[in-house]
Amino acid sequence: MVVKFENKEREYEEWCSNYKNGYVFNRAGGKTGNVLHTVDCWHLNVPTRKGTYTTRYPKYCSENLTDLLAVADELSKPNSWRECTACRNK
Numbered sequence: 001m002v003v004k005f006e007n008k009e010r011e012y013e014e015w016c017s018n019y020k021n022g023y024v025f026n027r028a029g030g031k032t033g034n035v036l037h038t039v040d041c042w043h044l045n046v047p048t049r050k051g052t053y054t055t056r057y058p059k060y061c062s063e064n065l066t067d068l069l070a071v072a073d074e075l076s077k078p079n080s081w082r083e084c085t086a087c088r089n090k
């Protein structure tokens, strides 16, 4: 299951604290803006960005990587998405 959070900051934060091993797809659009993160990525935990994570760009969250990748592929058309170099490069 994939859950979308857009302008739902409280729900997003709650999801992240419930699924610490989950994945977050940030849909910023364009050719390089769509990025896959893991929940614990520092990019998703910058204090000054707290409270604006889902208002800047919608987030698609899932515990199931296969499910999330299917959504990421679909949403990114006709471009692609990329893995975060910080958290997905281990």
Ligand SMILES: [Zn+2]
Binding pocket: 036, 037, 038, 041, 042, 043, 084, 085, 086, 087, 088
């Ligand atoms: Zn990341």
